[in-house]
């Protein structure tokens with residue numbers, strides 16, 4: 131296709147991305163440790179080498195002048211497109227004039243928000259490619275689109291597609307994270323000059339994320355998380371609501387995205403129930419990312435077409451589909467099939483031309499990369515040092531986004547930064563520190579998008595939830611610690627756990643790409659260039675690292691009986707699949723023959739893990755009759771912790787007194803229930819109530835929101851009637867019998883998460899016989915009970931069980947008997 135096509139086998143030049151990088155000598159030049167004395171930091175020479183050098187180096191971004199010219203001259207865009215048809219890449223980068231980096235304010239000052247936004251759109255590198263993107267999808271049903279961070283993929287492509295002749299239904303755009311889905315929907319609604327979601331009948335853009343569905347009838351573009359699209363596929367396998375599905379940020383390779391790609395491949399090649407339901411109406415698919423492996427994806431989709439052609443031959447001649455399915459299982463047994471981790475990226479020339487590819491080169495503004503000269507041991511310390519050097523040396527405006535590993539590192543660094551910032555003189559701008567992590571309530575997350583007050587620099591301390599897709603207005607500087615918490619299955623414990631690991635090159639590029647979106651920027655990498663070179667190109671796909679029970683249940687509920695032959699971009703290890711099947715059998719989601727049963731289908735439709743879904747189903751059983759109470763507890767698991775830590779002894783004592791009324795001797799589950807019930811029953815001032823109990827009001831607001839959504843979903847799933855829901859009052863007490871039933875229901879979903887008390891006072895897990903201690907945050911910390919049930923394992927210096935309740939061992943007999 132036109133301007134942006136990448137000739138087969140041609141890879142992007144990696145060197146370009148970081149061609150302007152500089153070393154920095156953190157240890158040699160910075161006083162040690164700088165942050166202990168802020169005055170020193172102000173006087174110190176920067177730890178990074180002179181950045182003038184970088185300004186002179188050749189960047190790959192397009193400068194604004196080029197973009198302006200492109201806007202004025204559609205002719206030039208057409209010429210570029212024609213040139214690329216002859217095998218050239220997208221428009222060549224033009225060198226910016228030295229020290230004349232474009233500033234967004236010139237555009238922003240223009241009158242009329244809509245005109246300004248339109249001008250901004252037209253200046254994006256992707257804009258001249260609108261026609262070629264549209265025509266690629268007229269000729270083929272699938273387009274793989276690679277474009278640098280900030281080139282305009284997520285915001286522009288959905289809008290381009292709306293005007294295609296085939297687009298008579300909605301465009302879905304998937305995002306790995308809810309925050310990105312919501313913020314992109316807002317931005318695109320703004321750009322289109324319409325309201326958002328359900329707020330007006332004329333609104334054209336909506337979003338759907340777990341526990342928050344804001345999609346109006348007239349919406350043409352729907353941003354949604356990958357999990358939500360999978361949920362929709364269960365209800366509507368043909369995705370009849372849509373003309374097109376855009377899968378964004380595919381490089382993240384979550385299990386959900388891999389499943390989506392498999393289902394979409396089947397739909398594209400006309401296979402299965404979904405394809406039959408579309409009755410020949412084509413579904414267009416766009417798969418996009420800044421850093422995805424286009425070749426591998428191309429091979430995957432082409433293979434789908436090739437196999438389908440083969441299928442026709444098979445059905446005509448050598449066998450039925452049942453035989454085929456047996457064959458695939460047989461070949462798996464014979465190890466003829468792919469090895470774990472091997473990719474399905476074989477090319478077949480005969481299918482070339484069925485899959486379009488497109489590469490949009492260039493970004494709007496340059497981002498200079500600065501590395502440390504020597505590796506550091508403690509990235510939090512290095513981040514602190516770097517934050518104050520940036521703050522004290524870099525001009526305003528320019529907000530800072532720091533990537534850290536998790537909520538704990540974010541919160542401890544926030545404390546330190548605020549402490550030191552308070553010692554700065556008035557010569558420096560103020561620092562507004564904003565934490566950002568997944569468990570933070572949505573309202574608090576949204577604060578990062580608000581502009582900083584006058585003479586104040588925003589400093590966002592984030593986990594990798596801010597890594598892809600989002601544009602945070604004002605951010606010009608990025609600090610990347612080079613690490614992330616990665617979910618990994620631990621065989622020994624039989625559970626997923628989060629481990630701190632080095633990020634991939636792809637993540638580093640995405641992190642850097644959060645700067646340079648509205649103006650030129652800089653990215654400090656708190657590691658050496660050599661360390662960067664040694665990073666893996668991509669993080670291993672989640673399907674190779676995690677518990678697959680949710681994925682397998684989704685496949686089964688979507689009608690895939692032989693999950694081993696489902697098309698996956700990367701084949702997971704066979705043991706992981708088997709483990710997932712076993713867990714689903716234990717949960718009672720599958721029958722003995724491996725087919726999904728009614729319980730399994732009901733669990734799959736709940737926006738929860740299979741374990742929590744099973745708890746909900748158990749609680750809806752009339753014998754247990756504790757659904758609403760269980761929903762209250764499950765809602766609490768959607769936030770990190772409702773209880774706040776006391777900062778002083780005095781506060782601790784006061785809180786302890788009020789909290790005593792909420793604490794339940796049985797443990798954390800029932801204590802959470804008591805807290806939710808008391809909060810819900812509070813009719814005068816919930817905020818005050820929360821303060822008094824040292825409970826996070828914001829977290830409780832989120833919990834109430836999730837509780838409402840889960841109740842609605844339970845009603846939809848016919849687990850509770852609307853009359854029963856309407857008749858509920860806010861109870862504040864729970865009988866002993868109900869309390870036991872609640873814990874039995876949790877045990878049904880978490881039967882493997884049990885540890886028993888040993889004669890020496892320690893606890894050992896029943897499955898795996900591992901030592902585990904009760905986490906200090908638990909009500910049961912330090913207590914000795916017959917056996918404990920826990921939600922999850924956490925690792926710090928030892929293995930802890932978190933979310934713990936006391937259970938009776940004899941409850942297990944019935945549960946294991948039923949399983």
Ligand SMILES: Nc1ncnc2c1ncn2[C@@H]1O[C@H](COP(=O)(O)OP(=O)(O)OP(=O)(O)O)[C@@H](O)[C@H]1O
Nearest residue numbers: 279280281282283284285286317420599601647648
């Ligand atoms: N919420 C916003 N506020 C201000 N500018 C925005 C916003 N969202 C997008 N933009 C502008 O639009 C540009 C393109 O954003 P978009 O998200 O479409 O790029 P992208 O190619 O998808 O990037 P990435 O690969 O990093 O997700 C940004 O660089 C920025 O200039």
